Amino acid sequence: MRWYLVLAFALAASGSVHAQETQSGEAAKPAATKRSLGSLKTIAEPLSAALAELNKLQEEIKAADTEDARQEIQSRIDAERERVGQLRDNFRDIVGGSEAAEYEGEPAAGTGIQEQISELVQPVLSEIRDATSKPRELDALRKLNAKWQDRKNKADTVLARIDSLIQNSSSEVLSSELKSARALWASRQAEALSQIAVSKVQIENRTREQRSLWETLSTGLSQFFKSRGMNLLIALLAGVSGFLATRKIYSWIRRISPVHKKDANNFTSRLSDVLAAATAGLVALAAVILAFYARGDWLLLTLVVIFLIGVAWAGKTAIPPYLEQIRMILNLGSVREGERVIYQGLPWKVSSLGFFTTFTNPNLKGGMMRIPIRDVMGMISRPVTQKEVWFPTEEDDWVILSDGTYGKTITQTPDQVVVLRLGGSMKTYPTADFLELAPENLSKGFRLSIVFGIDYRHQADCTTTIPEVFSEALKASLLCDYGRDAIRSIKTEFSSASASSLDYTVLADFDGSVAHRYNALQRKIQAICVEVCNENGWVIPFTQVTVHQAHP
Template sequence: MTVRRTILSSLLVTLLGGLSPFGAIATPHLPASSKQQGERTSLEEALDKVTTAPQPPPASPTPPKKLSEVEEKQASLQSILASIEQLNAQRRETLDILRSPEAEGQKEELTRRLQEIQAKLNQLERNFDEIATGIDLTAFVNKQEKIEIDWQHEIEELLRPLVNELRRITNRPRELDRLRTEIAESEQRIELIDRAITNIDRLIAQTTDSVLLESLAALRKEWENKRQEMVTHLKIAEQKFEQRLAERKSVSESVQSIFQLFFKSRGRNLLVATLLSVLNWLLFRKIQSWITAIWIRRTKQRTFSFRVFNVAYLVVTVIGTTATFLLVLYFFGDWVLLILSAMFLLGVLWTSKQAVPRFWTQGMLLLNMSTVREGERVMYNGLPWLVKQLNIYTHLVNPDLTGGSIRLPIQDVQGLRSRPQKPDEPWFPTRSGDWILLSDGTYGKVTLQTPEIVRILLKGGSFKTFLTADFFAGAPVVLSTGFRISFTFGLDYAHQGIIPLEIPHHLEQELYKRLHAEGFGKELTNLSVEFDEAASSSLNLAVIADFSGKAADHYEQLRRRLQRFCVEVCNEAGWIIPFTQVTLHFPPVAEGEEARLPEMQQASG
């Protein structure tokens, strides 16, 4: 009967505590005596009496009539006094046990219990004093006690809401994993118990000693009881596991429930905190824009004091927005999000310590005291820009480009260099509508130029597009402001006597007449024909004709016509236009080879 009661109590502990009755299966012992299993000492009964002392009676239900503040305070004080009396009674009983002879071997445990009771009494007395006086008594704590802070405990208290939240979220998978582990361990232990029983049966079959057989039979009985308990424990664990699996929702249902729970509590808090922070930021920026407009309207410029105000105002805006976000979470009492936000901010501050020099440089830029200054010219992406305004997002402008206005973050401006702008310095070599000539021979009209591309309309209606930086680097020649056509025209050495003066004068007059006849007289601004050089095969003339930008769309046509006019004048005047000639020089001829000279000349001809 005693053994059965021991097994049932062990099984009850297993079912209530969720722990295996066998921490580890060691070498089994013989059954304990009935005295060891059934007797209880007076010391144990006394300890049970202390630990099971009557607790304070539960608070009575709230009466329908609302109590005044004084009545509520009196009720709280009476409840505290009742708890203090009960703890004092427990303390006296424990002291009596500690002074008795039966406390031998239990002094350490009794002392620990006395310390716990005393700590509870001290806390209740402090609570009584604070409620009765209505003031915070921490101001009267000894300074030495204030200095001695358990930082590990404080951090644990701070992070406990976050840990509890993570524990709540992962409670179901952790419980399933625990049940799987219990099932596996129980099956392994049942297998070991079966092996132990088999070994005992084999030993009983080979034993003839009656005393030994009696002990082995008792041992086998004990292992059978252990196996029955373990099988029961296994079935309970399997049943719990199946029940938890049946309660598990599908993925869509789990996601839906998570979203519902999130937006009912933390999601709502996070959304409200974010919205209020954004509104706070927009309000600060709106106020800054009003102040800026009033300042610029009065002073007509952005002074140094105004820039200092802007930098300080930006810092205040960031701090105010961050404080708004944290205060909203604090008022909602959402400590998990508050702790996560604080940890995020601490992480940002910790990683930002390496960026202090960069922040300093950016601050100097905002104060207009660095390498880039407002109103100056700066090169960015191969193009010139006017620094219109230095701010968190710097405003750059190029008035000669369509859409020539960009905003750059302050970190992109940090590596640039600016210089003062000259009054007559252009922002781009061309404008929309200009006729241009590129170094690769491209001739056409600019129809579009933006910060990204320049589009050229070629003769015939086709388009050619360049990257703006490549177009700028290609040194385009703008014909719309005026252009010159010049080329070299050669005549034969037979006209050597009249080519220095007579021929250039006559050719210039003829070209002038023919250009007017073709309708280009108004656009012709200068025309000259001069002797250029005596080349190896011809006497060259330099023909130079300057036109206004109105004739830019006839550039190629004018070049061809001038060449034609020169040929026509030569034909009318009978001037010979030479072609390239090759002269062969031979060494002196010997006496015996004079007869072969005509043959060689004939062959060379």
């Protein structure tokens, strides 16, 4: 019930406000009429006086005796006729109001190139002119009023000066000339007053007709959505429908075409794809133009034509790069589909060429990039060779980098590679920097090369018995700890007779399954060699330093 009361009160209030606005509008009409009548009266009286003066001058010219007198009177008649015409124009302007100023005839159509270009852009200029006509008219009227106000002030000053001279003059001849000059300036003063009255009425009319900013915006938006907004929507729907319909028809042709069935990536297929894309764009553009033409919206149609002319003019310099791009899309450029290319320091496979080219790397997580064809223009691809890897590691591989980092790759994307080190710390590299560190992948298998030395007192058996004992002991211990699958080969070879020891090199090849024990295996081999020496009584030497004293 409360809502009904509120609604009824709102309707009553709106009705009263509307009634007040109607009453105020009705009350404003007589006031405006009175002002217009007052302005017309200020013009009618000078007009009547000017007509009387004109009749008087016409009688005088008939009675003139000399040619000079007739010429002088004729010049005065011409001036008075001009004044009468101007006063009548002012009178009619006030009577006609703003409608009289807007009542204009259509200009004659030109036939020259310049006239035709002007006619082409006329809708745009007309819209701009119509949008600013009211403020420009009001500004022009205010400037005109200020100009005639300045002339009136000057006429008042001159008349005051002439009146002062007449009062102080005792010469009859001088007084006669002063009175003649006063009549001239009095007519100028009357003309200025007349023009001021006319401009004031016109300013009042324009101001009264001027709407608020909110009304102007709301009316403009409403008119836009009723006319041009609807035209734009129809043209947009027509363009999108034409584009999608053309693409749909081509996709159907592509499915049944024997050329595409045989090889979807040959030259003919690519050429037809490019031509189909261009045709779809042209159909969409034609649909937009036809929509504007059918709706009779010459402004938007003119803007589209101007846009097309601009595109054609700019095409002289813009088209050659696009031709190179089309050549690349047709698989005739320096980058070919299915080949290998280096982009941002990483190897990529060119999966597809188009306006957006697709690069892929199967060894990287998220290894797919869409690159604009303009960025591909400066690249060079090459055929992929057999067994060529796309990245040296995969996720969960154990690696050693040239900076000494040892760990497991837990993430590798086109942006970064994260290495999990022993102990739990993680080290992140930009992917291109990771490649520059020449990663050694241990997960595919690795070799440990350990150097171990014994004393020279065992020189007799250093090349026969001792290497075999080391090898057998290493095999037995490592097989027991890690299993046969983890060990590929183990051998011990005499490497060199150094300054203080007989050195042996242990060469142990392991499977990638024990890559996480890389450091532990090195320590294990050293420990086994020490145990073998203890069991066989072989002495492990230490570095001997001999100091020679120089004699003076």
